Amino acid sequence: MKSCLSHFLNLSISVFKMGRLATLWSRSYNPAYLSALCLVVIQVGIGCIMMSSQTGGKYTFSTSSSVTISEFFKFLISSSLIIRACQRDAADPTQNHEAFPISRVSDDERKYTEEEVESERVIYAHETGRNNRTLSAAYIATLDKVSVENRFGFAKLALLYALINNTIFVAYKLADPGTVALIKSGVILITALLMVFALNSDISKVQWIAIIIQLCGLVTTQYRPETGSSYALSTYMVLIFQVTISAVAGVYNQSLLKSDQASIHAQNAILYGCGVCINAMVHLTLSYYTDSEPGFFEGYTSTAAYLVIVSNVFIGLAITAVYKYANAVIKCLATAVATGILLYVSPILFGTNTSPLIVPGGLVVFISSYLYMEFPAAKRPVVTLTEERKGNRPFNFTSADPVLRAPLLAAFTAATIFIICFCETMQIPDRDPPAEIDTLHSPFNSTIAFVRWNSHHEERVPLIKKYEPFFHTLHFSMPSYIDSPLKTEFQNLTHDNWGDGLFPYVQIARTMRYILDQPKNESLPSNQSAADITGLFNFHFDAWVNPMDFAEEDYTKMWMAISRHGDGIGGGPTFVCMTKRERFGGWQGLLGDRNWHYALLHALSDLEAAGTDFRFNPREWCVGWSDVYYIPRHLWTDYIYLATIFGSRGVFHELAIPTIIHIIDQTRRQRELSSIVNWLGDCYGGCCSEGATLDDLLEHRCGHKLNYLGDQNIVATHFQRIDYAASLLGTKNMLQEVQVLPDQPRNWTEYTQTLSQEALTAYHVAFSKVPLNQTMSVNVPPNFVFNQTGLEPPPTPEELKKQEEDRLQKIENDKAAEAARKAAEDAQRIEELMKAESEQKKLEEKLAEMMKAAEVERKKAGDQTPGERNTTNFQENET
Known part of the structure; x- marks a missing residue:
């Protein structure tokens, strides 16, 4: 924090030197456009800083302490300007001293800019007559020139700015920077109404038309054809509240400036001093009532957190400098450019979704703002400060009675603190709109894919990485993949060097434990840290998986691919649990000279002796294909424990993994007859099957194996399918309009009402032809003449030749069959005659x-x- 203070002091000194550079700038560059460029950079920077300082949608630091620190440094700057003016007056009381050569803006320009300058009202002027006093006495005397009534006015203004500066943090939690900037700079209606009713200002007809057009443009920017609005109603309420308070503060600010001839430095010092006290009380209140409120100096661990303070301190100085060299029109154009940049970069930097109508709506807003400033109402005769009655001051809601003034101010302070605390502690809705757009996303987006190699084939890694868009993390388990002194024991979130392919479940358990031990990283966006992983999906690198085909699965259950056959050429082993090997005696591991299940029986004895809560038969073991399976995170601890017990006995994985899943199923199921295992019966092949054909690949969502040394067309087809599916992620679900949700059942009458007249007529015609009273005569459907529909293409000469050969072959086969039948009948007749003669x-x-x-x-x-x-x-x- 000390380094931060020194940084602020250096920046304060640099501000005083800017006056010397102003002349140099004016000689070399166009000051108006240069200042407008500065305004664009500052506004874009603030929007990005306010978003980047968040972690997981929250601020790691106390926002109330950030505002308090900002107000404190503003107070120091205002006080330093007073002291500087006092010193110059003491040295040369006849000279006009300006700490920063920025002239006052006109009243017409000021009423358009009060919302921007808000609490940053460091507008410099000179004071005289303090040369014969001490520095401290001159400082106090300068403050005393502010009337008592105006001091209470600045206290009220500080309450409004406390609301503004604290709720702006809430606004950036709810919406993206572009939307905040657009609404904040676009709602002229509120300011115009306040100017009319509070300051009795005039608004021209063109300005009223511009206001109406601007409102239409704002509504257009936030409209989405699919959902109706870009954000929830509560978000817009917070934004409108924030903008309204800003407009009220701007109008009241103008009134206070015109009602007193005291030094503006003194007015600023009183304003920021009150701001320090109010925001400090807000922080103390939040710390007392909420446990989640960080300490005053806690959480400032990133550069963005410090930049929030810096931007709040110096934004007023920068905007004032812009108004020195530019005008309201250039300011409007600069704000439009900054808002457009924020609208463009928000989806890129922060992943926000913008309305497709944001561009035309934004143009309407900017053009209407330009028209509002280009066609003001005719100016009235100038009214001096002595002619203006203080009783007509707007928002004079505090009694002038000295007895009631202080209690009422205390009540307003308590109300302000309550509103700020409520906004800080309220439940923040998601940035997504209430009716979320149905976009395609991977069902494995929170799942880690554990891809296993039993031998070193690093050349296959680029193809396997094509699965990356579908999974939270890809973990590659390959012997000697990473050069590490730990060798086979090396592991991290994405790689390991496990070398024994007979016991891969041991490394899977190690990876699960590694993930469980990782703390949640609050600095990462949602679903980016290891703590966000919800399951592990294991498959061999030469297996294939079509991730989008698993969208309807239950991710709270375990999955296991089951091979339905043991054909002796690679299929199987079929999942079977048994107590006698004869039930699956054909499997090689259960042969009398191998007995691989003995190690498992020893492990089950160890588990029984361990006294756990697992439910199992110590004499029952399971066999099954274990190349493709899924374990949800809430069952990882069971898997880790059982894998360790089985690994200590060296249990072969096609015995260990099926038995582990079976024991977890028996133990953790919630109903006696309801399994928590989802059997993937449509996975092709088995443990040792040969390469699949193209039809096998296209007809199954998963399988083994994909032969990388075989037909390359099959391999290319699979990964082309993967690339195409990846290109659809994040796009609109085109089938959304025809989906029928389970919780929205429709009866037949309601369904027919949705049909067109043509569709309904076709149904009635078809229904009239349905034979309702027909019974089955034979158990086969009727035959049709070949190509009766005319849909099949005419046969080629090769096909005709093949058909003729098939026809002749069929005749020969029929003759041979008939001769065989007759020979059989003759033989039977002779046998019967011989038998009759014998009888x-x-x-x-x-x-x-x-x-x-x-x-x-x-x-x-x-x-x-x-x-x-x-x-x-x-x-x-x-x-």
């Missing part, structure tokens, strides 16, 4: 045996035949 032979043999047995029985029965035996038995029964 007949067996039947005959059995019949012969039966007849032979019957003959033997007959002989045993007396050589009677069965008929003879029946006859004999019948006769016996009759008897």
Whole structure:
């Protein structure tokens, strides 16, 4: 702070030397245009300084202390001017001494400029008759020449300037510098009304027309066809309040200047002295009632913070110098140029969104301001100070009664402090308008991409960097990528040298922990520091990812790509959790001579003995493809702990990562039957698949692998798609108008009301042709003659030849199939005949045996035949 004080003193001395340089400037340059150039530079500088001094939309220093310090140095400058004038008067009482050779501006010019000069009213004049007094006595005597009534008037004026100088910080929190400058310089209506009703000034018809045109221009600059307005209503209320107070202060300032013949240096000293006291009380009040208010000298850690003070101290001197050599018209043009520059640089430097109508609306504002100043009303006869009654002074809202004057001033002071404290502590809305424009942005804009190389291939880095616009940060994990004494242990936010591709999850856990340990950097814009990262997305460098296809995913869940097949040529491994290897016995790690899962079982035993809150079966392990997965930040601590346990046992990553995700899912899910894992089933390939075809690439949003040594057309197609998607980021969503939001359901009647008459008629015609009473006869749709629609192009000769070959081949195939069928039928018939003959032979043999047995029985029965035996038995029964 001491260096800052010395800097201010040096600048103060340089101000006194400017008078000597004025003559030199006038000889070499056009002073009017040079002063206008200075005004442009100063106004642009102030707008940029006020924005760049913010960190994350807030000021790191106390704004009330900044204003207090500025007022204090203004007080010192005014006092030094009084002392300087006293010394010159003592040395030569007959000489007209000017500390700075700047003449008074005319009343007509002053009424256009009161808003700009505001509290910077260091307008220099001389005083005489102090040669016989001591320096301190002369200083006090100069102050005593200001009447008591005017002292209270300057105290009231200091209250207004306290509101102005403190709310300007709030204005720059809410809006961009260009908008603040445009509204601040464009609202002539308020000043004109005050001039008419407070000072009884005249406004010409042309000026009233210019005011109306200017209001239309201002509304145009803030209009957006998509949203209606550029900022929230509260933002415009703050800006209008700030401009209104500025206009009131300017008019009241003019009244005080014309009502007293005391030294202007003395008036300034009283004004700034009151300002120091009022702003100091504001700071003490904020410090008492809010915990977030920085200390008086805290937060001045950047050059911009000091420049805020410097600009507030010397802006008045600079504007006064401009009015010495220029006029109101040049001032208006300089302000227009400065505002135009601020409107242009605000989106570039500060990322603000401007209305597409800002250019035509701004031109209307500037032209109307020019017309207002070019066609003033006719001048009235000059009224001297003695002819003007002080009772007619505007804003004389403090009683002249000495008994009531002080209590009322104290009440107004308390009200001013309350308003400032309210503005400083109110909830600041976002700079974006209430109805935000739907622009395309990456769903991974707060996600770190962890890209893994198992071997050193630095030549692939330029292509992988094309993913950069879609992610918060790209982290490259590659063996020997960074030359560091730490070798494989080296890591930072964007790189590491991890060398073991069998256990990459250990390095991922280290990166997660590194990010979690990073404090939030308040000096960076939103979503720029490591503390703003919300998740980690891991994929191999030879995998492909189409980031925009993940916009509808749930970023609070874990994701894992799942390979649906184990085809033996690169697919898989399929995600499976088991307690017996037979469930996935075909995987190489579970073969009897490998048993990779034993290390995992040991790690699970260690985890069980650790006494954590994880829910898991110590005899269950999981296998799965682990090249593409996502972990949200709120689950990183679980991942880090489990990865450390598994890494200590050397668990292979295709066992470790699926099991880690499975344990976290079982432990952190909020409902028993609802998983917090999103399975990415549409990722192509698997751990060791060969290069994908072009169709595979275009039909899947992610996959493995992209063969950089294979077909370069496939590689180029993917990254051309990535470049095109990156070019759309930040642009308007062209599908916004046809979107149907889930919270805005529509019934059928409401939907038909949105259709055109042609569309509604086409629907009714189609509905009348729908067969509502038809039943299915066969389980196939009807066939159509080839090219019945006429949409297909005629076949080429090669295609006709191929069709004929296919037709002949089909005939041959049909003949062969028919012959095979007949041969099969003949073979079956012969087999059936042979079987029938065999059965007949067996039947005959059995019949012969039966007849032979019957003959033997007959002989045993007396050589009677069965008929003879029946006859004999019948006769016996009759008897």
